[in-house]
Amino acid sequence: MLQELILYWNQFIHFMNAGGVIMWVLFFLNLALWYGLGFRYLTLKRGTKGNIRRLIQKHLDRGDKKVYVGILDYAVADALNAAEQAKQIGTTKPREFIYDALFPYSVMISQYSTLVKTIVVLAPLVGLLGTVVGMIETFDALQSSSMFSQGDSIAGGISKALFTTELGLVVAVPGLLLGKVLDKKEEKYILEFEQIADIISTKDKE
Amino acid sequence: MSKKFYSTKGNSASAFFFMLLGGALMIVLVVSFNKSVKEKEPVVKKEFRQIHAAKTQKQVTKPKPKPKPKPKKAQPKAPLPNMNSLLGGVSMDIPEFVNQESFADATELLKDINDDAIMNENTVDVKPKVVSRPPLEYPREALQNGIKGYVIVNILVGKDGSVEIAKILDSKPSGVFDSAALNAVNGWRFSPAKYKLKPVKIWVKQKISFK
Numbered sequence: 001m002l003q004e005l006i007l008y009w010n011q012f013i014h015f016m017n018a019g020g021v022i023m024w025v026l027f028f029l030n031l032a033l034w035y036g037l038g039f040r041y042l043t044l045k046r047g048t049k050g051n052i053r054r055l056i057q058k059h060l061d062r063g064d065k066k067v068y069v070g071i072l073d074y075a076v077a078d079a080l081n082a083a084e085q086a087k088q089i090g091t092t093k094p095r096e097f098i099y100d101a102l103f104p105y106s107v108m109i110s111q112y113s114t115l116v117k118t119i120v121v122l123a124p125l126v127g128l129l130g131t132v133v134g135m136i137e138t139f140d141a142l143q144s145s146s147m148f149s150q151g152d153s154i155a156g157g158i159s160k161a162l163f164t165t166e167l168g169l170v171v172a173v174p175g176l177l178l179g180k181v182l183d184k185k186e187e188k189y190i191l192e193f194e195q196i197a198d199i200i201s202t203k204d205k206e
Numbered sequence: 207m208s209k210k211f212y213s214t215k216g217n218s219a220s221a222f223f224f225m226l227l228g229g230a231l232m233i234v235l236v237v238s239f240n241k242s243v244k245e246k247e248p249v250v251k252k253e254f255r256q257i258h259a260a261k262t263q264k265q266v267t268k269p270k271p272k273p274k275p276k277p278k279k280a281q282p283k284a285p286l287p288n289m290n291s292l293l294g295g296v297s298m299d300i301p302e303f304v305n306q307e308s309f310a311d312a313t314e315l316l317k318d319i320n321d322d323a324i325m326n327e328n329t330v331d332v333k334p335k336v337v338s339r340p341p342l343e344y345p346r347e348a349l350q351n352g353i354k355g356y357v358i359v360n361i362l363v364g365k366d367g368s369v370e371i372a373k374i375l376d377s378k379p380s381g382v383f384d385s386a387a388l389n390a391v392n393g394w395r396f397s398p399a400k401y402k403l404k405p406v407k408i409w410v411k412q413k414i415s416f417k
Contacts, residue, residue, distance in 0.1 A: 012233045015240045030232050031225050038224020042217040074212035108214060163240075170235050 019163045022130030026123060026164065030171045033119040036112035037178050043108055044185045046070045052195045056080070056203075071189070075105045076196055083200045095201040102193045109189045113182070120175040127168020134161025324362065324407040325399065332400035334363050334408060340393040344416060345386045355379050356415040357387040365405040367396040375411065387414050 016023045047070020048055055059066055059076050068074055082101035086094035138157030327333055348355075355378045362371040372391045374384050391412065398405035 008233070008237055011237050011240070015236050027229070027232060030228050034228025034231075035221050035225040037228070038221035039214070039217055041224070042220055043214055068212075071212060105212070108212070111214070166239065167232075167236065170232070174231070 015163075018160060019167070020130060020134060020160075022126060022133065022164045023167060026126055026130070026167045026171055029119050029123055029126065033116060033123075033171060033175045036115040036119070037175065037182070039112050040116065040182045040186075041178075043071065043111060044182055044189065046072060046185075048072055052076075052192055053199055056196070056199055071105060071108070072192065075102055075193060078102065078105075079196050079200050083203075087204075095197055098197045098200055102197060106190065106193060109186050113179075113186065116175060116179045116182070120172050120179055123171035123175070124165070124168040127165040127171075130164025130168070131161045134158075134164065137161075324409060325401060326409050327399075330399040330401045330406060330408055331403075334367070334396040334399040334410060337367065337395045337397050339395070340390060342390045342414070343386050345383060348382050348416065353379065353382055354415075354417050355383055356413055357383045359387055359391050359412045359414060361391055361394075361410045361412055363396045363399060363408050363410055365398055365407060367398045367405075369394055369396070370407070383414070383416050386416075390414070 016027065047068075050058075052072075055072060055076055059073075059080055066073070066077075068077070078101040079098045082097040083094050086097040091097070134157060138161060141157060347353075357377040358375040360371075360373045360375050361369055364370045369392055372388055374388065377384055377387070391414075396410075399408040400406065
């Protein structure tokens, strides 16, 4: 089992080196992409499934005993604190206080989103670059080789060169899919933060 | 209400697991889509190799003629040797070259010519020119009898410009001027004919008039 793994690893190293330097660039882009995706996935965990109005009511009812599950719980708790502070000061604009309290959360949910988007766009381009570099090398080799032994060197070089494009797409496609899902989540959170601010700031007027 | 802070520190630590997941995914993909290529390759390559061997045999013969036509293009066409004017003024405005058009085959020019090939005027790039020639003797009997005529000689000019073979093709009146013409022709020196910058043997027809 271990030996098979080592063999697998060696094969991987071999293919990566065969594809050129661009392959390793893509590999590290892939690592960065998945770090970003993982971070975003963990941050955007909702935890509670109920709607915002009920969540606020729960916080008001239970107070300290409330078990915090996801980012929304913390956001609601912070927003309630801010509203309370605004009340103590006696300001007429509790909404601003709530917005201030929610601001760190809106920063948090957009963390690494730019990284993910950038890598998704960048990976195919880097793959294309690798292909171009490979093609140039191929034609260089072609120039020096004699006329009728070209077939092999062309086919080998091109298949090697196209490999980087393939890898670029392999990096980009899961990043694009998961990134879009997480972006959708982020949008939903932004709406929910708005809702929190609305509900808490208008609660006392009812 | 006591304050609890949301922190993303735990997230960044566990995000590394996602990173490893992504790395593993990539490793699996890279190895797997290469494996399929590797399995296909030997089958395809074997077929190619056979064709390949056949091709390399051609390679020995084919590439050779290709570089050669280039110098031919660069080579300026030699002006037609005007033997009439060259020889005309000297003693008895006799000789002239006659083109042999019968065995000029244009396709043969494309093939490589081996060293000892004998060419004719239509196939060479530079035609031979008479460099030196001994004076022509008019046979005494013919002179006395006032006989006029001509001899057509076929001359094989060697690579060094010397006359290797001289044959009488036609003469009128027959037999009278033959030996005189042959004697004269054997002493001639030519500048060798050239094909692709190399001197070659060449058959030249020469009409020598006796007036």
